Amino acid sequence: MKKLHFLLILLCLPLTVLAQDSRLIKGKITDGAEPMADVAVYVEGSGERIFTSSEGRYEIEAETGDVLVFSYTGMKEMKIRVEDVTRFLNFAMVPDYEELDEITVSGKLKSQLEMEQQYATNPRIIATAFGYIDADKAPGRVRIIEGERINPIGICILDYMRNRFSGVRVIGNCNDPQGGAVIIRTVGSLGNQAPAIFDVDGQIFDEVPWWIDLNMIERLAILSSYSLTTRYGQLAAGGVIVINTYNMTLPSVADRGGKRAKPAALSPTDIAANAPSYMEALQSETTEQGAKMAFEDYATRYSSSPYFFLDAYKHFYTVRRDRDYADEIIENNFGRFRSNPVALKALAYLYQEQGRDEMAREVYKEVFILRPAYSQSYYDMARAYRHAGEYSKAAAMFGRYQFLLQEGFLIGSTDFWLIQQHDSDNLFAKEGESLGTDMRLVSRDDYVQDATRMLFEWNDSEAEFDLQFVNPENGTYVWSHTLADNPGRIDDEKIAGYNVEEYVIDPKTPGTWQVNVKYHGNKSLTPTYLKVTTFFNYGTPQETRQVRTFKLFVEGSNQQLMTITNPGESSTSN
Template sequence: MKNFLILILLASFASNLQAQDRTIKGKVSQLESPLANVQISIIDSDIATRTDANGYYQIIAEPKDMLLYEYPGLSDVQIMVEDVTRILNFEMTQKIEQLDEVTVKGSNRKSQNELLQEYAYNPNLIKTAYGILDSETAPGKIRFLQENQINDVGVCILDLMRNEFPGVNVVGDCVYGGLIYIRGLNSVSQAPPAVYDVDGQVLTQTPTWIAPAAIKRLAVLNNLAMTTRYGSIGAGGVIVINTKASEYSRTVDGKPIDYAKVKNNRYDNSALSSIQFKEDKPSYLNELLNANTEEEAKMIYANQIKKYSSSYYYVLDAYDYFSNRWKNQEFAEMIIHENDRVLSGNPNALKSLAYIYQAEGKFKEANKLYEDVYTLRADYAQSYLDLANSYRELGLNQKAAAMYLRYDYLLAEELLEKEEPVKVIMDRDLNNLISLKGADLVSTDKVNEIKLDDDFKGTRLVFEWSDSEAEFVLQFVNPEKRYYKSEHSLVADAERIQSEKRSGFSSEEYLIDDTLRGNWLVNATYLGNKSLTPTYLKATVYYNYGSASQRKETKVFKLGLRNVNQQLFTVSNAVSVVSN
C-alpha cells in the first residue's frame, strides 16, 4: 500500500509533550468503605505514599508514569498517568488467585500471555471464560476435537458430538434442540447436562446455531477440578468451543456470529429511556429547562456562569441548551468563545465539543478541534484516527490518507506503541477510504491492487469516549430480544485498559451483518471515570458499510448517572438511527 501512496506527504513525527509534574489526588475504597494504608508507588522509581485513615492520598507524578496500588489480599491496580490526570478515585477488588499464573522454579507452567502466544500452533490449549487451559498441566484429562478432526457434514454441535467421545451421550437433534450428557445417562450422581463455554461466554442452552465448520477447537471438561469454577451449572461438565475468529467470529456461511445468541439471556426492557432519565440532569440544567422565554434563559445563564465558569461540562451543556432549545446558534457559539480558557489545552474537553460539532454536522469546527488535540497528543493513536476521519468528512481524502499512513509509518519506526485492536480499526478505515475514494488518491487501475482484504458488508458501529478513564458496559439487544454485553473496565479486562493507555486509543467497533434484520437496541451503563465526572460517548453508525451507498450518522451521549442501564439508540440494518 505504501508503495503506491508514498507521494502523499508524511510529516515528521514530533510530540510536544514535556515531562510535567502534577499532584494526583484521590480516594481508594473497598466495598464502598475507605481503605487505609494502600501503598501507591510509581513503577521504576522510589516515589511512594500510602492512603490515610479515610482512604485519601496524593502523589507527585508526570504523564506516562505508571501508578501501582497495592493492598494485601486485594488485586493490584496499575493506572497510567495522562496529561489530564488530576483525580483518581476507585474501588479495589478481592484478589483471585490463579495457579496457572504462578511461576515456579523448575516447573513447565506458563503464564496466560505465553499460552496466548502459543495458542495458534499448540493443539493442547483451549480458551475458556477463566483463562487458557493447557492439557499438559491441567488437573485432569482434557479431550479435544481439533479443526482437522471436525466433520463439517453435520448441521450442529449435536451431530458433531454424537458417537465422538466415549461416555458422552447426545439427546435430541438440530431441528428441535437437545442436550449433551458428559458423564453418562446412567451416572450414579444423576449429573445434569453439560453447559457450554463459547469463546468465553457461558450458556446453558445448547448452541445449535453454531455450525461445526465454524469451530476452531473443541474440548470436553469433566474433571471436578476444572469445572468447579463454573459453579453449580458446571456439575454436568463443560464443553468448551473456540470458534474460528479474526476480527469477528464467523459461522459456516462466513457471516459474523451473533454474540447476542451466544448468551443464554433475554432482554427484559429494563433500560431507562431518555424521558425516564430526566432526573439525571444537573440542577443548573433543570433550571434552564424551566425557563419560559429565551430572555429568561439568558438571565439564568448569566448568573450560573459565575458559579460554573471553571467547568467545561457546564459550558457544553449551556451550548447544547441554547443551540437546540432556542435554536440560537449565535448565542451558543458566543458561550464557547467566551469560555475558551476552560476548553483550550484540555484534550478531553476539546474532544467532547468536537463530538457535539460532528453530530450537528459542523465538520469544519470539529476539524479545528481535532487539529488542536493532535497538537497536544501527537503520541496518541486516537489523534491520528480522529483527524483522518475529520479530514474525510470535509472531503479532504488525501489529507485523510496521509494521517492514516503517518500513523503506520510511526509504528514501523517504533515511535508509537503498536496494539493490534488499534491497527485493525485503522486498517479498516484506510481500506474503506481506498475502496470508496481511491480515485482521489491513486490511478484507478491501482485501487484494487492496494486494497486490503476486508469483505465485511453491513452496519458498522464505532464508539469513542472522551475520557480514557471511563468505564462502562455496552449492551446490544438483537431483533429477537437477546442481548450481548461488553464491559470496558479495569475489573473486567485490565490488560485491555492498559493496552489502550499505552497506545492512546479510546475506540471500539462492532459489526452487524444482514443475517438477522430488524431493530437493534444499544444501551449503556456508566460505571464512572475515577473522578466522579461525566464522560461523553460518541457513536458513529455506518450503514451499508463498504458499498457505494455507504452513509453514516453520529450520535453523542453524556454519561453521568452511574450503575443505571440507559437506552442510547436503536439502529436498523434497513432504516436510519432512531433516538430515544
C-alpha cells in the same frame, strides 16, 4: 479559536517528545462501599510507597507515562498509567479470587442459539436469568455439579453445600434454614462478607431457596468471577449460585413471545431526570431571554467547568435553536477548553453530531497539537479532513500515521491498527479516483463490507463502562471496559493513545438491535462523552453515516443508547 500553522507542526512531529511533567495526583480508594485504609500506592519501578489514610485518601507525585500501582492483600492489584490530564484517581478495588484449575479459552465462542440447542447434551452448559453460559468458554471459573452426582439423602440445599465445595462457607442448617446464607467469596466488602444470591431457573432470590427438592436439580453451578456476575449488578456482590432443575422451561433464544425480556435500561427521560440543576433551570424557562439570564447566572458558579458550557451550548443549539448564541458561548469560553484535550474531544463530538464537520476539524487540530504522540490524533484528523471534504489531506494523514508507526515514532496496537485500516481502505475505495489511486490495489475486508459498522469512541481514557448489545431474539453480548475485567486492553489504549472500539452487525442478522451502556465512572467527578458513529451498508455505494453523542454521568444503571434496524434503515433513538 487561535490560528496555527498546522502543516509546520505536522512536518516537525518526528522530533516531538513528551515533556515529563511531575505533578501531584490525588484520590480516594474504596471497596465499593467503605473507604480503604492502608492501600499501598507507588510508582511502578520505584521503591517509595505511600499508604491511604483511614478515609482512603492519598497524594502522590508522578509524571506522564508513569504507572501507578494500588496494592492491598486480598484485592486485585490495580495499575493505572498516568496521562497528560491525570489529576484525580478515585475508584473501588475489587476482590482477587484464587482461581484453581483455570480453563484456557480457545476457538470460536458459541452463540446463545448454539448453546440452547446443546444444553440437553452438554452438561457444561448452564442456563441463567441472562442467557446460557458454557463453562469451557466462560471468561471466569465455573464450578458445576450434575444432578446425577447429587445424593440428597433427605437434606436441604444448605447442608448439601456444606463441605461440598472448597472455599465455600455455609451459615445455618436445614433444621433452622431461616437466615441461612452461603459465602462463596473469601473476601467481600471489608468486614462484611456478602452472601451469594441464587438464580433458580432464571428467577433470582436473595435468600437461600431451602425449599428446593434436591432430587429435581439437574445442574448446580457456582459463579464467583466478576466477569460472570456483573449482569446481576450489586445484588451479586457475593457471587451467584445457579440452579437448573428438570422442570425448567428453557429460555428459548428463538422465542420472541416474551420468555426472555430485554434487559431493563434507563430511557433518555430517566437520564434527563438526573441532570444537573442548571439544566432544569434552563429547560424550565419559557422564554429565550429567561434562559439566557439563567445561563448568565449559573455561569458565574460554574465558570471553571467546560462541561457546564458544553451543556449550555447544546441546549441553545438544539432546544432553543439559537445557533448564534450557542456559538457565542463556546467562542467566549474557549479558553476553558484550549489546554484540555478531554473537553475538546467532547466539543468535537457535539459538532460532528450536528453535522458541523468543518468546526469539528478545527477542534481536532487543537487536540492534535496537545497530543502528537497519540495514535488517535492522526485517526481523528484523517476522518475530520475526510468529512470536511478534504480527501487528499485525509489520505496524507493516514499515510503519516503509517510512516511514523514504521519509523518507531508512534507505539502501535493491533486492535487500533485494524480499526483505522478499515477507515483508510474505505477512503481509497470511495474516493480513490480523485486521489489518483490504482483501484486494483485497494483492499477490502469482508468482515465489514456491506455490514452495519459501529464505532464507539469516548473522550476520557479513564472511563469505565459495559457496552451491551441485545439482538433481535433478545440474546445479549457485553463488552466490559473496566480495570477489573479488561486491564490489558485499557493499558494498551493508554500506551498507544486511542479510545475507540469497533463492532459489526452482520447483514445476515436482520432485525432490531438495542444498544445499552452501563457507566461505572471515570475516577473523577466529570462526565464522560461517548460518540457512536454508525455506518449502514458499509463500503457500498449506498453507505450512510450517522453520529450520536451521549453524555454519561449516571453510574451503576443501564442506559439505553439507541436501537439499530439492520440492515438498510437508519438507526433511531427511543
